[in-house]
Amino acid sequence: MRRRLGGVLDAIGRTPMLDLSKMVGKRGVRLLAKAEFLNPGGSVKDRPAMYIVLDAIRRGELGQGRRLLDATSGNMGIGYALVCAALGIPLTLVVPGNVSPVKLDLLRYLGAELVVTDPLEGIDGAILKAREIYEANPKAYFYADQYSNPANPLAHYETTGREILVQTRGRVTHFVAGVGTSGTLMGVGRRLRESLRNVKIVEVQPEEHLHGIEGLKRMDEAIRPAIYDQGFADERVFVSTEEAYRMARDLARLMGVPAGPSSAANVAAALRVASELEQGVVVTVLPDSAQRYLHLLKSWGLT
Ligand SMILES: Cc1ncc(COP(=O)(O)O)c(C=O)c1O
The missing domain is CATH 3.40.50.1100 (Rossmann fold)
Incomplete structure (x- = not known):
């Protein structure tokens, strides 16, 4: 249980x-x-989103107004947006422009701030942009980095x-x-x-x-x-x-x-x-x- x-x-x-x-x-x-x-967010990514956010809170990386930042092709963003809204955490997402318009609308509706990157560069372009935003102001953000964060596979393991x-x-x-x-x-x-x-x-x-x-x-x-x-x-x-x-x-x-x-x-x-x-x-x-x-x-x- x-x-x-x-x-x-x-x-x-x-x-x-x-x-x-x-x-x-x-x-x-x-x-x-x-x-x-x-x-609830309509995808498998609700699971790792919840694990990543709860783990960051536990380690003191989130809270005191610090924004969660990540690159996503949409579904992880929706997971983050649900969990962050429920826990009062501000959220910035970097999203490639080829992500479906329905997903982008839902992300905005859930209160996420969006940075949209060149659709031709796909998710890799969004990852590079997220790194750039983080490096320009590391104190303002927790860079969740779903591609490297061990809480992502841990969600599926557990x-x-x-x-x-x-x-x-x-x-x-x-x-x-x-x-x-x-x-x-x-x-x-x-x-x-x-x-x-x-x-x-x-x-x-x-x-x-x-x-x-x-x-x-x-x-x-x-x-x-x-x-x-x-x-x-x-x-x-x-x-x-x-x-x-x-x-x-x-x-x-x-x-x-x-x-x-x-x-x-x-x-x-x-x-x-x-x-x-x-x-x-x-x-x-x-x-x-x-x-x-x-x-x-x-x-x-x-x-
Ligand atoms: C629709 C969809 N399918 C498959 C995957 C792949 O899952 P994973 O990131 O766990 O490899 C994702 C990840 O974003 C997804 O959004």
Whole structure:
């Protein structure tokens, strides 16, 4: 039982596990997906946002009007914005201009100050700008740096990973997750490996360098997260933007699951893993909802 923290913080985590085994169509192979889009901020990132903020408060890095500063492609920002609003902490977010307009509006609505960077430079451009803002005035900010902050994978180790063990009664054989900061993959992966010696960890990355799977990162790009261990996963699967978007529609139309492109990339990769098994329990996560990407799905002619 987790300690009650009060307000919206108590609604973070403990998400349901959806049974998508019908998509595999094999008797002995189950496909399960954690519905992270049901978190109050609408994504998996509520979990690390809460851990990072609470850890910084505990260590005396936040409080007395100090602003939390970070670069985000949107979802972590929404997590920070909820938690910071609930705890009275001022927030500055650096966001690439290609983030969906719905996310930007929601961030402003939750009271965050936004610095929008060149969409062509993606998340790496936002990270460089956040570092610049921090270095110009280090006393005014706590630079949360979700890409290096150990509280990010710790959130998944202590909550997501533990929940997966409980919800599968320890029967998970494969865990499949896309990497952005890599917090989900590293934290859940460590927790599962600790309890299940033979569990296989499968990492998902976008196939193209210029891709449309928001939240995921090609790890051969310029800025590699400090929390990421390149040798950690047992297997790496690449998914194209087109495959992710088509799978997003399949999930909606065939399963009634309104999942976003990174969720669909995870499911596409999990189905590839499942297709090679005779027996197994493949678990993945659905980081956010299709609702945030309807404009993009529409531009692909998929709505
Ligand atoms: C929609 C979406 N999917 C996947 C991820 C990747 O999660 P992680 O940062 O834990 O690797 C993120 C991270 O921001 C995200 O926003």
